[in-house]
Amino acid sequence: MKKEELIAKLKTIVQPYIQDEEAFKNLTEETTFVGDLKINSANLVDVILDVEDEFDIRIENDEMERMLSVKAAMEIVTSKIAKE
Numbered sequence: 001m002k003k004e005e006l007i008a009k010l011k012t013i014v015q016p017y018i019q020d021e022e023a024f025k026n027l028t029e030e031t032t033f034v035g036d037l038k039i040n041s042a043n044l045v046d047v048i049l050d051v052e053d054e055f056d057i058r059i060e061n062d063e064m065e066r067m068l069s070v071k072a073a074m075e076i077v078t079s080k081i082a083k084e
Contacts, residue, residue: 001081006074013050017043029071044068055081 011027018024019038023031033039039047048064051057051073057080059067066072 001078003074006077007070009054010051010070010073010077013054014039014047017047027070029074030069032069033073034068051077057081 007027007029011024014033014037015024017037017039019040020036023036023038027037031037033044033047034041044067045064048059048067051067052059055077057077059076059080063076067076
């Protein structure tokens with residue numbers, strides 16, 4: 001999967017949970033879910049569950065703790081897809 005496709009899918013997943021519209025419009029790999037998009041921790045769990053559903057993967061607890069930015073999410077999803 002291309003990087004642009006992955007970012008587009010992640011944007012669709014996080015959109016319902018964002019609190020900062022401007023940061024969402026300018027979303028990049030460096031965007032953080034909590035700091036930039038103002039997604040609260042409860043909604044971050046929802047984002048992770050939605051990512052699991054969208055990509056048909058299982059994200060482990062240690063990976064969840066790392067999944068705080070778009071770049072980290074992309075790395076985790078990419079590594080999971082590559083293993084299948």
